[in-house]
Amino acid sequence: MQYEQTLLGQMIVDNRIAIDVNLDESDFVSQDNRKIFRAIKDCIDDGLEVDIITVSSKIIGVESYKIASLTNNIVSASNWSFYQSEIKKASTKRKLLQLAETIKGEITDHSPSDMIEIIETEITDIIKDFSNKSSYSFKESMPGFIEELQRRYERKGELPGISTGLTRLDDYILGFQKKFLYYIGARPSGGKSALLLNMAIHAMLKEKKTIGFVSAESSLNEILTRSFSQTSKINSMTLLSGNFDKRTFLELSTFLELFEKSKGYICDEPNMSLQLMKREIRKMVRVNKCDIVFVDYVQLITNKEFDLVRDKVSETSIALKMLARELNIPIVVAAQLRRDSENKRPKMADFADSSQIEKDADVAMMIYHNKKDSWLCIEKARDGKTGDILLFFKKEYVSFHPKEREENKSEEGIINGKNTRW
Amino acid sequence: MEKIQDGKIHKLGDLAYPFLLGIIDKYQANYQGEDKMSREFMMDEIEKLKNYE
Numbered sequence: 001m002q003y004e005q006t007l008l009g010q011m012i013v014d015n016r017i018a019i020d021v022n023l024d025e026s027d028f029v030s031q032d033n034r035k036i037f038r039a040i041k042d043c044i045d046d047g048l049e050v051d052i053i054t055v056s057s058k059i060i061g062v063e064s065y066k067i068a069s070l071t072n073n074i075v076s077a078s079n080w081s082f083y084q085s086e087i088k089k090a091s092t093k094r095k096l097l098q099l100a101e102t103i104k105g106e107i108t109d110h111s112p113s114d115m116i117e118i119i120e121t122e123i124t125d126i127i128k129d130f131s132n133k134s135s136y137s138f139k140e141s142m143p144g145f146i147e148e149l150q151r152r153y154e155r156k157g158e159l160p161g162i163s164t165g166l167t168r169l170d171d172y173i174l175g176f177q178k179k180f181l182y183y184i185g186a187r188p189s190g191g192k193s194a195l196l197l198n199m200a201i202h203a204m205l206k207e208k209k210t211i212g213f214v215s216a217e218s219s220l221n222e223i224l225t226r227s228f229s230q231t232s233k234i235n236s237m238t239l240l241s242g243n244f245d246k247r248t249f250l251e252l253s254t255f256l257e258l259f260e261k262s263k264g265y266i267c268d269e270p271n272m273s274l275q276l277m278k279r280e281i282r283k284m285v286r287v288n289k290c291d292i293v294f295v296d297y298v299q300l301i302t303n304k305e306f307d308l309v310r311d312k313v314s315e316t317s318i319a320l321k322m323l324a325r326e327l328n329i330p331i332v333v334a335a336q337l338r339r340d341s342e343n344k345r346p347k348m349a350d351f352a353d354s355s356q357i358e359k360d361a362d363v364a365m366m367i368y369h370n371k372k373d374s375w376l377c378i379e380k381a382r383d384g385k386t387g388d389i390l391l392f393f394k395k396e397y398v399s400f401h402p403k404e405r406e407e408n409k410s411e412e413g414i415i416n417g418k419n420t421r422w
Numbered sequence: 423m424e425k426i427q428d429g430k431i432h433k434l435g436d437l438a439y440p441f442l443l444g445i446i447d448k449y450q451a452n453y454q455g456e457d458k459m460s461r462e463f464m465m466d467e468i469e470k471l472k473n474y475e
Contacts, residue, residue: 220437221444228441239448240448241448242447242448242450243449243453244449244453245457249459252442253442255438256442259434259435260435260438260439262434263435264434265434267431267432269430276430284431288431288433
């Protein structure tokens, strides 16, 4: 209470503090203090100078002498951010206690999954409220920005994000960066799951990152078979049939250690709902400490709230965008392309079932196969450049590799001079 | 495939060993060559690798 009164007094004495304080009236314990805080913010919104008279004019039910008494003991405006931080901590504790009471009171009235959803929504709001500031002045942002530039300079050309495993792609998009949403589109059997897994395995085994892989398409066994095949370069059919020689087996078994020591988490749920996907991704990041999450694939995420596929996909895409920002990680998502994108170089508008994908994607790439080659077409790249990369698809390992050939020289000329635009 | 964790998330590292055991089963059931390895030999090789720590 003392902190609340001191901060309110400082806000009345110094208008700059009144503008900078980043609290909500619900952060205050006493009803009177809430009203005074609201009145100060109303004065600012109305462009009024904050003082005892203007604040009093905005309040009903609080005596003027109470407002005046707040300024009595204010000798300096310093330490206001300390008082703000203490008020926020106390407010967060109260909200957590209130949540605990809600859980206790309502647990018998809801199914476990509904209850988890309620808790998760509440706790996410509390975390956001406690840790995130919604806006920053340029002055406040500058030190962090300069530090980031300094870090980039010290890294001397190192990628700001997690390497994709395809050097040329890293040159274009600078790796997978935090808070970014990446889409990889392809037609069915076009290799989107294979490329997604390629990238996940690289991040996990080569970059030593903790990865999450959410698959609504492939089973755990398929993912494991492809993972072992891509890593050991042993044909996936050989693994599935068990028809291999001694040398192959000894080679294969040497990858046991590599995988056992790796940090990867898989969720393979067919008919995965949006609710479940969000919960599992949050769990992967908050509990399992994943640095990056891969999702295969967006059109397979179900949602009973909508009848139209387009609305379901849009809702999923928005949720993925929000999760990347909330959890401060890159999320890489596979997506299917429309049928009429076949046999031609795909474009942004070719993502199936939703135009929302092109709006939400920070980076959008599409796999395209012509008679001779496979290409990865980067159609959108925030902080990077767009263009087309020649890939080599090794069917036997279900794996993509960069092909050492200069772009722009495809005989079929799919690029037509439009690549590499900043 | 063995479910390792409560909930729906599986740790890849914990699945590698059971996955290799599955591969051995497939080999034992399907491989017809004269140089066929015995299950015991294959298990020994994997156990050797498991003692890396």
